[in-house]
Amino acid sequence: MKDSTWLEQQLNEFNAVITNSHLVLTSGKHSDGYINLRVLAGHVDVLYEIGEMIAAAIDERENEIENDISDGDYEKNIVIVGPETLGRTLAEFTAVAGGFTSFAWCDMKKDSEGNDIAEWNPKLNFAEMIDGARCYIVDDLLTTAKSVKLAKQLIEATGGKVEGVVVVVRRSQEVTAEAADVPWLYALLDVDGFNTWAANENEPCVLCQALVPMKLRPGHGHEWVKGHPDYPTTS
Numbered sequence: 001m002k003d004s005t006w007l008e009q010q011l012n013e014f015n016a017v018i019t020n021s022h023l024v025l026t027s028g029k030h031s032d033g034y035i036n037l038r039v040l041a042g043h044v045d046v047l048y049e050i051g052e053m054i055a056a057a058i059d060e061r062e063n064e065i066e067n068d069i070s071d072g073d074y075e076k077n078i079v080i081v082g083p084e085t086l087g088r089t090l091a092e093f094t095a096v097a098g099g100f101t102s103f104a105w106c107d108m109k110k111d112s113e114g115n116d117i118a119e120w121n122p123k124l125n126f127a128e129m130i131d132g133a134r135c136y137i138v139d140d141l142l143t144t145a146k147s148v149k150l151a152k153q154l155i156e157a158t159g160g161k162v163e164g165v166v167v168v169v170r171r172s173q174e175v176t177a178e179a180a181d182v183p184w185l186y187a188l189l190d191v192d193g194f195n196t197w198a199a200n201e202n203e204p205c206v207l208c209q210a211l212v213p214m215k216l217r218p219g220h221g222h223e224w225v226k227g228h229p230d231y232p233t234t235s
């Protein structure tokens with residue numbers, strides 16, 4: 001079984017950690033650093049090892065709570081659920097590497113009023129699988145736990161129960177299980193030390209003030225510049 005030291009080495013080899021930059025996070029905040037786990041997409045060996053690590057963490061948790069599982073409303077097998085984009089891949093590798101019988105994924109979208117929501121793909125029959133199942137949410141990166149909360153709402157609205165969350169990297173140790181509103185939360189690796197600004201009147205972005213060029217991708221700089229067309233950018 002690989003450990004967090006191995007994971008850190010992989011992130012360095014894949015250049016997944018960007019520092020001394022200027023980017024927009026999914027939350028809309030600006031930051032000088034970014035963890036881009038999507039560079040791992042398509043790499044079977046490393047994803048399989050990560051899937052094994054996630055599955056081991058879930059197995060350990062299941063052993064801990066074994067005596068508490070007497071809830072007859074949730075008798076189905078465990079389902080590993082991953083929000084798009086990389087969470088979906090991780091759910092699949094976790095299920096295969098850990099020998100779980102089921103996995104599912106949800107799309108992250110905006111509803112007609114522009115609110116972020118999680119949704120089962122209407123072409124797939126995950127709702128039937130989730131109804132009455134105990135679920136673990138897996139995702140690549142935990143920053144504000146927004147995706148996790150949306151996935152949890154969807155699972156619960158579908159009749160499933162969320163037992164916990166496993167993420168590959170947590171960007172802030174302030175995001176605890178309590179903060180994410182789940183019974184249990186585990187990060188394979190904690191990476192912090194980045195500076196982050198709300199980038200509003202109350203908390204202006206120091207990098208914007210210094211006109212540090214905005215990185216378009218990864219992150220949401222490519223969207224931010226639409227509202228700031230004269231700001232310098234970098235690819």
Ligand SMILES: [Zn+2]
Nearest residue numbers: 030205207208
């Ligand atoms: Zn900025």
